[in-house]
Amino acid sequence: MNGACAGCPVRAAGCGGKLELIALLGNPNSGKTTIFNALTGLHQKVGNYPGITVDKRTGRLELGAGSVEVLDLPGTYSLVAASPDEQIVANVLRGQRSGMRPPDVLVAVIDASNLARNLYLVSQLLDLKRPLVVALNMTDVAERRQQPVDARGLARALGCQVVPVVGHRRTGIEDLRLAIAAAAPAPAPSYPLPPPMLQRERRLAALLANELTWKPLEGFHTFPRSGSAGQSPASPSLTWKPLEGFHTFPRSGSAGQSPASPSRLDQATAGSLARRLLIGDPSPELAPLRRQAGVSAELQSALAELRDLGLDPMQADIEARYHWIDDVVASAVAVRVGARRTRSEALDRILVHRAWGLFIFAALMAGLFISVFWAARPMASGVQGGLALIAQAVTARIPGGPLHDLLRDGIFAGVGAVLTFVPQVAILFLLLALLEDSGYLARAAFLMDRVLGRVGLHGKSFVPLLSCFACAIPGILAARTIENRRERLTTIFVAPFMSCSARLPVYALLIAVCFSGLGAVAQGFVLLALYLSGIIAAALTALVIRRRTDPAKSSPFILEMPAYKIPQPSQVAWQAWTHTRSFVTRAGTTIFGLSVLLWALFYYPRLPAAAAAQHPAPAQRAAAQVEHSLAGRFGHAIEPALRPLGYDWRMGVGLVGAFAAREVFVSTLGITYSVADAGQHVESLGRAMQRDRRPDGRPVWTVATALSLMVWFVLAMQCLSTLVVVRRETGGWRWPAAQVLFMNGLAYSLALVCHRAVVGLWGG
Amino acid sequence: MPRSPMGKNLTTLAFLAEAQPARVEAVQGETETRRRLLEMGICPGVTVELVHRAPLGDPCAFRVRGYLLSLRREQARLVTVSTEKAAA
Numbered sequence: 001m002n003g004a005c006a007g008c009p010v011r012a013a014g015c016g017g018k019l020e021l022i023a024l025l026g027n028p029n030s031g032k033t034t035i036f037n038a039l040t041g042l043h044q045k046v047g048n049y050p051g052i053t054v055d056k057r058t059g060r061l062e063l064g065a066g067s068v069e070v071l072d073l074p075g076t077y078s079l080v081a082a083s084p085d086e087q088i089v090a091n092v093l094r095g096q097r098s099g100m101r102p103p104d105v106l107v108a109v110i111d112a113s114n115l116a117r118n119l120y121l122v123s124q125l126l127d128l129k130r131p132l133v134v135a136l137n138m139t140d141v142a143e144r145r146q147q148p149v150d151a152r153g154l155a156r157a158l159g160c161q162v163v164p165v166v167g168h169r170r171t172g173i174e175d176l177r178l179a180i181a182a183a184a185p186a187p188a189p190s191y192p193l194p195p196p197m198l199q200r201e202r203r204l205a206a207l208l209a210n211e212l213t214w215k216p217l218e219g220f221h222t223f224p225r226s227g228s229a230g231q232s233p234a235s236p237s238l239t240w241k242p243l244e245g246f247h248t249f250p251r252s253g254s255a256g257q258s259p260a261s262p263s264r265l266d267q268a269t270a271g272s273l274a275r276r277l278l279i280g281d282p283s284p285e286l287a288p289l290r291r292q293a294g295v296s297a298e299l300q301s302a303l304a305e306l307r308d309l310g311l312d313p314m315q316a317d318i319e320a321r322y323h324w325i326d327d328v329v330a331s332a333v334a335v336r337v338g339a340r341r342t343r344s345e346a347l348d349r350i351l352v353h354r355a356w357g358l359f360i361f362a363a364l365m366a367g368l369f370i371s372v373f374w375a376a377r378p379m380a381s382g383v384q385g386g387l388a389l390i391a392q393a394v395t396a397r398i399p400g401g402p403l404h405d406l407l408r409d410g411i412f413a414g415v416g417a418v419l420t421f422v423p424q425v426a427i428l429f430l431l432l433a434l435l436e437d438s439g440y441l442a443r444a445a446f447l448m449d450r451v452l453g454r455v456g457l458h459g460k461s462f463v464p465l466l467s468c469f470a471c472a473i474p475g476i477l478a479a480r481t482i483e484n485r486r487e488r489l490t491t492i493f494v495a496p497f498m499s500c501s502a503r504l505p506v507y508a509l510l511i512a513v514c515f516s517g518l519g520a521v522a523q524g525f526v527l528l529a530l531y532l533s534g535i536i537a538a539a540l541t542a543l544v545i546r547r548r549t550d551p552a553k554s555s556p557f558i559l560e561m562p563a564y565k566i567p568q569p570s571q572v573a574w575q576a577w578t579h580t581r582s583f584v585t586r587a588g589t590t591i592f593g594l595s596v597l598l599w600a601l602f603y604y605p606r607l608p609a610a611a612a613a614q615h616p617a618p619a620q621r622a623a624a625q626v627e628h629s630l631a632g633r634f635g636h637a638i639e640p641a642l643r644p645l646g647y648d649w650r651m652g653v654g655l656v657g658a659f660a661a662r663e664v665f666v667s668t669l670g671i672t673y674s675v676a677d678a679g680q681h682v683e684s685l686g687r688a689m690q691r692d693r694r695p696d697g698r699p700v701w702t703v704a705t706a707l708s709l710m711v712w713f714v715l716a717m718q719c720l721s722t723l724v725v726v727r728r729e730t731g732g733w734r735w736p737a738a739q740v741l742f743m744n745g746l747a748y749s750l751a752l753v754c755h756r757a758v759v760g761l762w763g764g
Numbered sequence: 765m766p767r768s769p770m771g772k773n774l775t776t777l778a779f780l781a782e783a784q785p786a787r788v789e790a791v792q793g794e795t796e797t798r799r800r801l802l803e804m805g806i807c808p809g810v811t812v813e814l815v816h817r818a819p820l821g822d823p824c825a826f827r828v829r830g831y832l833l834s835l836r837r838e839q840a841r842l843v844t845v846s847t848e849k850a851a852a
Contacts, residue, residue, distance in 0.1 A: 078803045082796060116829040117805050280795060314795070318802040322810075345815065348832075354819035446834050450820035453836060459823075556797040556839045558804060561825055561832040 021069050022061065022180060023103035025089060025125075027118050028075030028483075029439075029562035031137040032109040034167030034571060036072040039176070043067075046578055049097070054085050055582075063181050071103060077117075079124040080281050084485055087283070093128060096285050105131045105183040107176070112142035112149045112164075113563060115333065116325050122158065123189050123321045127272065131183035134162045135176055140169075141563065145342055147333055154332035160186035168568045191324035194316050196309050197278070200302035205274035207298050208289075209265045278302065278313040344439075344563040351443055361447050364440075365466055372428050372470040373501060379423035387416050405603060406596075414595035417660065418588040421473045421721065426580040428467050428474040432481060433575040435463070437567035441481060442559060449557060455539045456546025457494075458487040458557070465491065465538070468498035469531075472722045476729055477583060484555045490545050492726055493739060496717050497538035499531050502662040505682075506713050509666055513686045514706030534714050537746070583725075590724045598660045598720070601631045602668075619674040626671050631656045645712070645748070646705035646755045648694075655712075659720050662713065704758035708751040715747035773847045777826065777840035780814045786845035788812055793842035805829040806843055 024039075026032040037044075040059025047056045057072040073092060074085035081087035088097070095102035108125055110118035125132055134154070142149050155162040161179045165172030193201075265273075276286060277299050289295050306313055350356050391412035398404045435441040445459030452461050460482045468475030476495050482488040499507075507530055511523050518526070607621070607628045615621040626632045635653035642652050650672040657668030666682070673688040675681060692700040717723070723736040730736070772787075780786055788810050791801050805828050806812065815832060816825040825834040835843075 077800075080799065080803070082800050114829075114831045117831055120803060120805070280799075282796075314799055315791070315802055315807075318799070319807050322805065322807050344832075348816060348825075352816045352818065352825070354817075358819055442834075446816075446818055446823060446825065449836065450818055450822045453822075556793075556800065557823060557834070557836040558797075558800050558839060559823075559834045560804075561834055563831075 019063065019068055019104050019181070021071060021101060021103045022105045022107060023071045023073055023092065024107045024109060025073040025076065025093075025121070026109035026137075027077055027111065027114075027121060029560060030075070030109045030111045030118060031167045032075060033072065034568065035107075035109050035135055035137060035165065035173075035176075036070065037571065037574065038165075038167055038170045038173045040070050044578075046582055049088055054088055061177065061180075063177060076121065078121060080279070081283065083483060085483065090283055091285075093125075093130075094285070096283075103130075105133065105180055107133050107135055107180060109135045109137050109167075112136050112139045113145060113147070115142075115149060115329050116322070119325045119328060120318075120321060123191070123324060126158065126160070126186055126189045129185050129188055129268070132160045132186050133176065133179045133183050134158060134160060135172075136162050136164045137167050139164045140166050147335060150332050150334070154328065157328040157331045158186065158189075160184075168571075189321075189324050191320040193320050194311055197306060197311055197313050197316055200306060200313075201271065201274045201278055204277060204295075204298055204302055205267070205270040207294060208273055209267070209270040211292065211294055212265045212270075275317070279317045280314050342563065347564050348443070348561075351440070352446060357443075357447060361444060364435075365444075365463075368428075368431050368435075368463070369466055369469065371431060372424050372467055372474060376423040376427050376470070379427075380420045383419045383423070384416055387412060387419065402603075402606075406599070409603070410596045410599035413599065414592040417595045417721070418584065418591050421471065421588075421591075422580060422584065424471050425474045425477060425583050426576055428470075428478055429579040430572060430576040432463065432478055433572040434567050436481065437565060437571060439562045439564040442561045445559060446561065453557065455542040456487070457491055457542050458482050458484060459559070461487065461491040465495060465498055468495045468500060471500050471502070472496045472498065472719065473583075473587075473725050476722065476725050477579065479729065486549065486555055489730060489735065490542050492729060493545065493735065494538035494541045496719065496722055496739065496743065497534045497541065497715065499534045499714060500662070500719075502719070503530075503713055505663040505666050506658075507710065509669075509682060509686065510706045510710055512682070513689045513701050514703050516690075530710055530714055533711075537715055541742075587721070587725045587728050591721045594720045594724065595660055598657075601634075601656070602626060602629050604630060617674070619671075622671050623674040626653060626668070632672075644755065645708045645751045646702065646759075647709065648700055651709065655718065658718050661721070662719060665713075703762070704755050707758055708755035711751040711754045712747045715743055715750060717743035717747075775845060775847065777812065777814070777824070777835065777843040777845055778837045780812075780824075780826075780840075780845065780847075782814050782817070784847055785811050785813045786847045788843060789846050790844040791842060792844070793839070797839065797842065801839065801843065804833055805831075806833075812843070812845060 024032055024036050036057065036059065039061050044057060044059040047058070048054060049056050054074055059070045059072070060067045061070045071092070073089045076086045076089040078086065079090045079093065081090050091097045092100060093102060093106070106125055106128070108122050110122060122132075122134060136149060136151055136154065139149065139151075149164075151162045151164045161183065163172055163176045163179045165176055273286075273289065276283070277289065277295070290299065303313070351360060391408055394412075395404055395408045398407065432441070435444065441460070441463070444462060447459070448462040449459030452459055457465075461479070463481070464475045464478040466475075467478050472495050475498070476492050479488050479491045479495070482491060507527055511526055515523055515526060605628065607625045611624065611628070612621055615624050627636075632649075632653055634656055635649040635651075638652050639647075639649045642648070642655075647655075650669060653672055654665040654669040658665040666685070669689075670681075670685045673685060673692070675685045675688055689701045690699070694700055717739045723740070726736040726739060727733055774789065775786075777786070788806055788808050790808060791798050791806060793801070810828060813827045814824055815827050816834075818824070818834075821837075823834045823836045824840060825832050826840075827833075
């Protein structure tokens, strides 16, 4: 039998003495992931929690007889959740996530150099009365600050095992393993709550014990009171989701009971439920309890009485925990010297300085942007070149025909479409990991928050939005660093307004064709105006979203600025690797499928042989084929809708092609103008466009048309890959669909206004 | 500036001068914000000090319980503090 079971009453409830699942949890910036990596090595998986886009990391730990699963829970400050991530932690620990058993042992990673705040979560974990081990991390930092933590003193004060570790040096990991194997439930902390609150809590607990029954391993359900016999038994007034595998400690007398038979709610469980109701825990599993008439009445009267006494249970609970924490800290930390200025504070004097800080920030961000924008290019073209060689080698063995074309232009081009994003995603996540692990990301947010906060974004929106100027895909993925859901979604929603590098060839072509009369400087200003319009559109949209959402739900900006650390190369590389891999496997597959589908739209139906024979030149045949294809027919079909904007069917076809990637607009247009390889021969395409005439002899490509097309390209959501990634990151089609409707609606109306205005002012 | 009975100056974190230690007296605001401020260690009785102001004056970073926490003016306003001397 495992040592973990020696003192564990769960064994009596039929746990079987097997240690199967360990949960690792702790505050953000506590170094939890480093410990997770040290414990599990490379045996890791990244999945996600169903219905919510939070990464679920699991790994395996060799523990004596066999291996056990280790779950790396999202960083959390409290079990009274303030975000979906924190709600997951609370739910998993209480066995409230369906399909997931609650962990057998909790490992709390705490930062020794920030002991008090980290112990707050520990005080809540102790309340759960589950086997708990505290991993005291960053003991080296605490020692350097002349505030070493006495692990034994801390263990005595907490009543559970405390293992000093230094995650990045992997010291103490073996001890931690042994401690996990021998983990036992710790006693709940005794912190003095105001007596009137305790009295109301006991009253409420007694009521709950009467109202509810408790089925070990299955869950709560209503206990029909004798008075409610007339009620339909099929609709109990109170139903709780089954708490699969949820362990509470049965009272000593009930150990012999069958696990399935309902018993009265035990004292401890009733007490903890009463406490959570009193302090206003917003956890969804408590909602049915609050709705129950008896409980609700008792709760309301208790709260009213306490209010009259000037007591707020929520505040009293938090204050009592911190009083307890102060005692625990006093028994574990002997302050050797008075608070010295730490290295971190000295660094901050420069890094958040109003002049130096901004200068360094600008330099770092410029470096980040250049890396994603330029450094990724040679890598991407190297990958593309390699892929082209493979494609050639493979397709050379296959005779010409649909299969040959599918392989060359569909499959390999689709793989290429995914691979172009990979260097950008990898580089951005490498740099993000560096910024985050060093502690600088919080400073960047601190410096930029004033500007972004005005329009309802967050300081942390800056890096993702900046990355979007290279490509929206890595930018939207980078929005994961924004903990707050509302601001994260707003950032993702407005991200595609940033002019990405794929729009640049389109802008360049349109400027060259329709503003050829302007000088280079004036053409540069047109380009700048296009980038600025995107930024303005993003800011205004974010502002509208903020106005439209409930201001009461507006999220506060309460951001910890962690101490600076030297990032660990292995951690940084590992983070970049897992994010890139998850992009390829989850978004990449869909992007690939859609690019093959788009290829088919341009390929089928095939031009009849007789019609093809009329066009001996390959470029002309290609043009005829595209006009004959589904995409070409679609271009003709939507021409009436595009005419008010000044576009013809060729532009319509180009817009369909642009859904693969915006720069495809240029090559598609090239095909329709029978210009071979338009990507390389932009000048000949430009000349063909300038020569093009409408039936009445006026030029097709006027300033009005170009401006209206530019407005369209700045504002429209027409990138399938972006939509796929937004769906992945927001957990459904709702947000991408809203983006398509809103952005394309806006793009259409403003392009229309723009075309009308130019035609009206200067004539067609 | 109002004076509390003990002869201390009462203000909020939004109006605290740099390097002027202050004692938290009360935390206001709607429940969720107040809860998170308290949970992050800003409880009545604790000492808070303004350490950095962002270049545009907002947000501000405070030292509380040995770590650095940044708050927007909007949240800093919710924390009533008392200082020993007259704040600048």
